[in-house]
Amino acid sequence: MRRLALLTAGALAGVLALTGCSGSGSKPAAGTAELSVSSSYMPQPVSADMAAGFLTITNDGGTDDELTSVSSDAAGQVTMHSTVGGAMTEKSSFPIPAHGRLVFKSGGNHLMFEKLKRAPKQGQTVAVQLTFAKSGPVTVEMPVKSATYNPSTGH
Numbered sequence: 001m002r003r004l005a006l007l008t009a010g011a012l013a014g015v016l017a018l019t020g021c022s023g024s025g026s027k028p029a030a031g032t033a034e035l036s037v038s039s040s041y042m043p044q045p046v047s048a049d050m051a052a053g054f055l056t057i058t059n060d061g062g063t064d065d066e067l068t069s070v071s072s073d074a075a076g077q078v079t080m081h082s083t084v085g086g087a088m089t090e091k092s093s094f095p096i097p098a099h100g101r102l103v104f105k106s107g108g109n110h111l112m113f114e115k116l117k118r119a120p121k122q123g124q125t126v127a128v129q130l131t132f133a134k135s136g137p138v139t140v141e142m143p144v145k146s147a148t149y150n151p152s153t154g155h
Helices: 002-021
Strands: 035-043 050-059 065-071 075-084 087-091 094-096 100-104 110-116 125-132 138-145
Touching: 035 125, 050 125, 050 138, 065 075, 094 100
Parallel strands: 035 138
Antiparallel strands: 035 050, 050 100, 050 110, 065 094, 065 125, 075 087, 075 110, 125 138
């Protein structure tokens, strides 16, 4: 009887040890993107119908992904833009490299919230849905900052 109890305890310990090998702390599979969003904010709009938005998307996974669209209940549409050499160009998508980041910051890539349905005020948040080519959609609560807000991170 004692031997059976020891064997059962040993088997249980082995199962628990194996279970610990594959948990939320494990690294992402090489064939998947693992996206997270940080540093999101919207400066309080100075215009009644348009606002900008900024954020960083980090991909800790082993596969590239692509931001294909952005939407928000606060605006009639949200468009994505790049700014290079002072020229702003609307984009239909942005790549997010494996083990890399996509940065939207003042003077560079940015989001434009057009046809605002309400005027976001400092201290409020705006829900934004990010849609990707391979990963599921991500909803971000973007805080509204002062119109002159300049984050220490530069974006």
